[in-house]
Amino acid sequence: MKIKMLAGKTIEINVDLVKERAKCNFNIREVTHILDGGEKNTIQRKKIEDISLNDGQSRDVIPEEYLSPKERYENAVKKSCIYARIIKTELMNMTGLETLGFNSPVFRRIADAYFKEVTPLLAHFGMFVPTIMGQCTPEQLAHWLPRALNFEIVGTYVQTELGHGTFIRGLETTATYDPQTEEFVLHSPTLSSYKWWAGGLGKTVNYCVVVAQLYTKGVCHGVHTFIVQIRDEETHMPLPGIRVGDIGPKMGYNTGDNGFLVFNHHRIPRENMMMKNAQVLKDGTYVKVARHEKLTYGTMVYVRVMLVNEMAFNLAKAVTIAVRYSAVRRQSQPKPNQPEPQVLDYLTQQHKLFICIATAHALQFTSDWLYKTFTSVLADIRDDKIDTLPELHALSSCLKAICTSDCAAFIEICRFACGGHGYMASSNLSMIYSYVSATRTYEGDYTVLLLQTARFLVKAWEQVEKRRPVTSTISYLSHAFDKLKKPWDGSNEGIIRAFQRVAAGKISACINCIRYHQKSGKDFEDAWQLTTIQLVAAAEAHCRAVIYDTYYNETIRLTASSSPNVKSVMEQLCTLYLLYWSLERTGDLLRFTSLSEKDIFDLQQRYEKMLAVIRPNAVGLVDAFDIRDEILNSTLGAYDGRVYERLMEEALKSPLNAEPVNSSFHKHLKPFMQGKL
Numbered sequence: 001m002k003i004k005m006l007a008g009k010t011i012e013i014n015v016d017l018v019k020e021r022a023k024c025n026f027n028i029r030e031v032t033h034i035l036d037g038g039e040k041n042t043i044q045r046k047k048i049e050d051i052s053l054n055d056g057q058s059r060d061v062i063p064e065e066y067l068s069p070k071e072r073y074e075n076a077v078k079k080s081c082i083y084a085r086i087i088k089t090e091l092m093n094m095t096g097l098e099t100l101g102f103n104s105p106v107f108r109r110i111a112d113a114y115f116k117e118v119t120p121l122l123a124h125f126g127m128f129v130p131t132i133m134g135q136c137t138p139e140q141l142a143h144w145l146p147r148a149l150n151f152e153i154v155g156t157y158v159q160t161e162l163g164h165g166t167f168i169r170g171l172e173t174t175a176t177y178d179p180q181t182e183e184f185v186l187h188s189p190t191l192s193s194y195k196w197w198a199g200g201l202g203k204t205v206n207y208c209v210v211v212a213q214l215y216t217k218g219v220c221h222g223v224h225t226f227i228v229q230i231r232d233e234e235t236h237m238p239l240p241g242i243r244v245g246d247i248g249p250k251m252g253y254n255t256g257d258n259g260f261l262v263f264n265h266h267r268i269p270r271e272n273m274m275m276k277n278a279q280v281l282k283d284g285t286y287v288k289v290a291r292h293e294k295l296t297y298g299t300m301v302y303v304r305v306m307l308v309n310e311m312a313f314n315l316a317k318a319v320t321i322a323v324r325y326s327a328v329r330r331q332s333q334p335k336p337n338q339p340e341p342q343v344l345d346y347l348t349q350q351h352k353l354f355i356c357i358a359t360a361h362a363l364q365f366t367s368d369w370l371y372k373t374f375t376s377v378l379a380d381i382r383d384d385k386i387d388t389l390p391e392l393h394a395l396s397s398c399l400k401a402i403c404t405s406d407c408a409a410f411i412e413i414c415r416f417a418c419g420g421h422g423y424m425a426s427s428n429l430s431m432i433y434s435y436v437s438a439t440r441t442y443e444g445d446y447t448v449l450l451l452q453t454a455r456f457l458v459k460a461w462e463q464v465e466k467r468r469p470v471t472s473t474i475s476y477l478s479h480a481f482d483k484l485k486k487p488w489d490g491s492n493e494g495i496i497r498a499f500q501r502v503a504a505g506k507i508s509a510c511i512n513c514i515r516y517h518q519k520s521g522k523d524f525e526d527a528w529q530l531t532t533i534q535l536v537a538a539a540e541a542h543c544r545a546v547i548y549d550t551y552y553n554e555t556i557r558l559t560a561s562s563s564p565n566v567k568s569v570m571e572q573l574c575t576l577y578l579l580y581w582s583l584e585r586t587g588d589l590l591r592f593t594s595l596s597e598k599d600i601f602d603l604q605q606r607y608e609k610m611l612a613v614i615r616p617n618a619v620g621l622v623d624a625f626d627i628r629d630e631i632l633n634s635t636l637g638a639y640d641g642r643v644y645e646r647l648m649e650e651a652l653k654s655p656l657n658a659e660p661v662n663s664s665f666h667k668h669l670k671p672f673m674q675g676k677l
């Protein structure tokens with residue numbers, strides 16, 4: 001079927017997708033505006049996408065997969081420069097766009113059109129610049145920030161070592177102050193102290209933020225951050241006292257040149273210690289400035305907050321691919337003499353996919369809410385108020401853990417939903433998965449971060465026990481002492497309250513367990529370790545309760561003035577989300593609430609009915625994510641649904657197809673087959 005597009009281009013669209021779009025009963029644009037945070041943002045995003053993508057500069061002539069590792073990296077550097085130039089010269093200076101930061105989700109979106117994997121500048125944008133902004137004094141900021149923003153220097157964040165990633169206090173790299181020369185001497189005393197992992201470190205950057213143990217006047221003051229030049233600005237050669245290189249192939253991020261770095265008594269000026277939170281004076285006196293010692297960890301909190309948005313976007317990409325493909329793909333014959341159904345018509349397929357759409361909404365709204373919380377805590381810190389920081393740390397830790405983990409699991413389900421073709425690199429699902437899978441580990445491992453949240457919850461519980469007030473996200477704990485179990489209420493609010501009881505019940509069980517071990521003679525640390533499986537589960541339950549509550553309340557707020565059909569499809573997705581998790585967690589609900597077997601039957605019926613209600617709008621809902629084909633990069637997920645044509649076109653690009661017979665036939669296979677080998 002031929003369709004005339006607005007831009008005047010005629011494109012052919014798969015007939016099933018045309019029918020799906022005709023079935024959609026809500027205004028797609030309205031949903032896009034809600035997801036973008038308002039119509040103005042959508043207009044701005046589209047303008048930016050047009051400027052950055054319309055001239056085709058982002059496209060590769062040869063698919064990345066066919067390049068050697070070295071060529072892939074070099075191609076990524078070339079495109080990083082085009083990408084960064086567009087942001088710097090064409091976008092940031094444009095009227096109306098100058099307030100957008102480098103890490104705006106809009107710039108983030110277009111990056112995917114340029115890089116199938118990642119840009120070697122990811123850590124420059126995502127970590128180096130934010131650390132300068134967060135850890136420098138005003139004088140240092142004036143010196144370093146313009147240089148970094150203008151790309152006169154390119155940097156990364158070098159914290160993790162071969163021996164330690166999680167346990168930051170255990171890092172071994174030393175920065176020892178020498179008052180004679182007013183310099184710090186950076187040194188890697190052991191193999192396990194070698195820096196390892198930082199993105200862009202291998203070959204790209206010439207500067208970095210290094211996290212090291214600060215020694216002055218013979219005393220260790222713990223980890224601090226330093227700006228360290230590692231390469232000559234002109235020749236790019238490593239400076240004396242620096243050994244630096246690439247760590248080699250990984251499961252993903254292969255264009256990201258993650259690197260190692262070894263210091264041999266490398267000297268940097270005193271002024272290169274980032275001195276917003278602590279200072280070393282010329283004579284070596286150590287002065288603590290910040291009221292909270294963990295403010296040095298600020299960049300990590302920032303990236304954890306940003307990652308929730310990152311997850312919403314990546315899941316939106318995966319489910320756009322899987323839903324469009326499922327509308328085009330026909331398979332099997334459930335009834336004789338009937339045409340093969342679209343696989344999207346199978347209830348099991350809807351079960352796989354509609355929760356992914358709902359989750360992308362849930363994460364988007366949660367991420368917007370978390371970002372607002374983050375900026376308000378930053379404002380508090382600027383006013384020297386630090387009492388909101390622990391809650392932000394607890395929230396960003398558990399949300400980062402659960403969102404990255406759910407997102408990776410659901411992206412894999414999107415791949416399953418695409419059958420064999422989902423396994424093709426050209427579907428882009430494998431690349432999205434390998435990218436997201438790493439987020440569960442970096443910036444704080446899943447278990448480790450949930451245990452941080454658990455620590456906060458245990459303290460909060462003790463406050464509630466003493467009838468002291470607690471902050472808003474844990475205020476539900478005050479109902480935990482209500483004696484009577486309330487009757488089961490299957491409304492959305494009822495389900496949210498039920499999950500808050502689950503979270504409170506799990507925290508209470510942890511407290512009992514810790515106290516039980518303490519009573520039997522264990523000290524607190526041992527009792528804590530013996531309870532960690534339950535503590536992780538309690539932090540997960542708390543996090544999910546926060547997501548349910550936020551998703552539900554934000555849906556109501558954001559659709560308050562929407563057209564009726566938009567309001568109802570958004571509410572349907574939210575209800576679907578709550579029903580899905582109720583069914584996933586029946587064990588918890590049976591244990592901590594008055595849910596009965598009959599209630600489970602009802603939940604299942606309601607869930608399946610909801611799948612049927614959402615079915616006609618499924619393609620419309622993924623269209624509403626409004627992700628351009630260049631960004632999706634997928635043979636299965638393009639807007640036009642020309643799946644088989646695209647698969648064939650991509651296959652023909654394989655270098656193996658350049659010649660009818662490969663030389664290995666004559667060299668190896670033929671002699672082997674003829675028994676001559």
Ligand SMILES: CCCCCCCCCCCCCCCCCC(=O)SCCNC(=O)CCNC(=O)[C@H](O)C(C)(C)COP(=O)(O)OP(=O)(O)OC[C@H]1O[C@@H](n2cnc3c(N)ncnc32)[C@H](O)[C@@H]1OP(=O)(O)O
Binds near residue numbers: 108298
């Ligand atoms: C292309 C276009 C541009 C796109 C840009 C897009 C941007 C978005 C995406 C960016 C992606 C960037 C790429 C990133 C790549 C990965 C980078 C890394 O992994 S880098 C490496 C990342 N590495 C990691 O993430 C390592 C993970 N490990 C850690 O974070 C820490 O070692 C720890 C938290 C586990 C423990 O720390 P430890 O010092 O042993 O502390 P204790 O346990 O003894 O707790 C003591 C007290 O401190 C409290 N507290 C703790 N932290 C904080 C905090 N942040 N705040 C406040 N408080 C905090 C804690 O609650 C407790 O309180 P209380 O109970 O006493 O009241």
Ligand SMILES: Cc1cc2nc3c(=O)[nH]c(=O)nc-3n(C[C@H](O)[C@H](O)[C@H](O)COP(=O)(O)OP(=O)(O)OC[C@H]3O[C@@H](n4cnc5c(N)ncnc54)[C@H](O)[C@@H]3O)c2cc1C
Binds near residue numbers: 156157196438446
């Ligand atoms: C793609 C990628 C990019 C990265 N980029 C950077 C970067 O730019 N800069 C940088 O500095 N680092 C970077 N990292 C490193 C990353 O931050 C660390 O790998 C991450 O924080 C996990 O730490 P680890 O490797 O030490 O894991 P470990 O802590 O060694 O984890 C191993 C296992 O031990 C468990 N474990 C550890 N501690 C505890 C505990 N206290 N209680 C219970 N279980 C525990 C974990 O749950 C995990 O199962 C990157 C990593 C990856 C994969």
